[in-house]
Amino acid sequence: MSSVMHSFFRALRGITKTADEWRDARTPEQQYVYLMESGKMKGKHLGSCLDSIRRGGLNTCYWPLAIPQLMEFIEKWRVENNDNEQRYHELAIEELYLESELPHIDLVSCPREEEHTEKIQDGRGRIRCFHVEEQEIEAPLESYNSWDEHAQMARLNWMHTGDSEEKGNGRESALETIIDPCYAIISDREVILPFETILQRLNLQPAYITNYCGGTGLKLCRRLDKLPHPGSSLEEDRYCTGHEDRNNAFELFGDGWDLAYYVLKWKQQTPSHEPPWRALWEEQHTPDRSAIVYND
Numbered sequence: 001m002s003s004v005m006h007s008f009f010r011a012l013r014g015i016t017k018t019a020d021e022w023r024d025a026r027t028p029e030q031q032y033v034y035l036m037e038s039g040k041m042k043g044k045h046l047g048s049c050l051d052s053i054r055r056g057g058l059n060t061c062y063w064p065l066a067i068p069q070l071m072e073f074i075e076k077w078r079v080e081n082n083d084n085e086q087r088y089h090e091l092a093i094e095e096l097y098l099e100s101e102l103p104h105i106d107l108v109s110c111p112r113e114e115e116h117t118e119k120i121q122d123g124r125g126r127i128r129c130f131h132v133e134e135q136e137i138e139a140p141l142e143s144y145n146s147w148d149e150h151a152q153m154a155r156l157n158w159m160h161t162g163d164s165e166e167k168g169n170g171r172e173s174a175l176e177t178i179i180d181p182c183y184a185i186i187s188d189r190e191v192i193l194p195f196e197t198i199l200q201r202l203n204l205q206p207a208y209i210t211n212y213c214g215g216t217g218l219k220l221c222r223r224l225d226k227l228p229h230p231g232s233s234l235e236e237d238r239y240c241t242g243h244e245d246r247n248n249a250f251e252l253f254g255d256g257w258d259l260a261y262y263v264l265k266w267k268q269q270t271p272s273h274e275p276p277w278r279a280l281w282e283e284q285h286t287p288d289r290s291a292i293v294y295n296d
Contacts, residue, residue: 028053029064032073042080046088046263049077051256060204061255066248067199071277074263085267088260102265103201104189112150112184125190129182139174150184194276195266202262204251213240 026034032053035041041049053073054061063070081087110116116131128151138160148155158178200207213222221240252259269275 028055032065032069036073036076039080041077044077044081044087045090045257045260046074046077046081047090047255047257047260049256050074050259054256056255060251060253062205063250063252064248065250066246067196067203067250069248070199070250071196075277085264088264089257102193102198102262102269104187104191104193105185106187106189108186110182110184110186112182116182116184119186125188126185127187129184129186131182133180133182135178135180136175137178139176141176141178148183151182152185153183155183192269192275193266194279195263196277196279198262198266199250200279202252204253205247205249207247208244209247210242211245212242 035049035053050063050073051061053065054063056062065073110129110131112129113131116129118130118132120128120130122128135158137158140161141158142161143156143158145154146157147153158176213219219240220238223240223243266275
């Protein structure tokens with residue numbers, strides 16, 4: 001939305017009651033616990049509450065919370081304040097931003113291959129690439145699923161499982177024709193985005209991080225049952241080769257006041273009823289950040 005935070009504008013206007021001051025020297029983690037107590041957020045702006053539980057600099061802010069925790073925090077504020085939209089922010093959104101958009105995917109061509117020109121609209125209104133390729137693979141075949149980030153869905157893959165030594169009997173091997181549609185998402189601008197999906201796409205932090213037992217360097221593993229390659233020589237030596245853990249952090253271009261605006265923009269997608277709060281399973285995977293377009 002903006003590269004200059006509202007908290008900076010508040011300081012320029014001489015507003016001294018900043019989020020840092022009213023949290024009484026509590027750390028963001030301590031402030032989160034404090035505000036999650038009954039009634040602690042009642043009567044306060046959502047932007048101020050969100051701003052009081054973050055760390056950050058001039059352009060980005062960091063919340064030491066997983067996205068579900070952040071959503072629980074916002075839900076509690078909405079309950080305590082009867083979801084009063086007048087208490088989301090101190091200013092109307094139009095007073096700070098000429099234009100503000102949710103992080104929809106909105107590309108001009110297929111993100112997998114620019115040469116793909118065929119398009120189709122799926123049942124949820126997303127524009128997908130409908131380029132189809134045919135592959136001939138030697139039988140027998142075995143299928144397996146893998147996640148396709150471009151299509152945001154599970155993709156069926158095929159592989160030959162026969163033994164090459166079975167050849168040589170003078171007969172040609174049978175070939176199977178596989179139809180392989182691209183299905184990459186080109187645009188979902190007409191789709192109602194769940195709030196969880198919005199947070200996932202806004203998050204500058206990676207979804208997963210690699211942690212090593214004992215910190216950096218080759219150390220003894222305390223989670224042998226979770227090593228990525230069971231039975232390896234490293235496992236036998238009990239050394240840690242790293243564990244992929246979910247990253248419980250959220251980082252945003254903006255501050256807590258900006259995040260409050262995104263809650264409001266989420267609500268305004270469907271004025272007659274509330275949009276989805278939680279994401280569907282297929283929306284749990286965030287697309288490549290280069291495919292997300294922000295108009296500001």
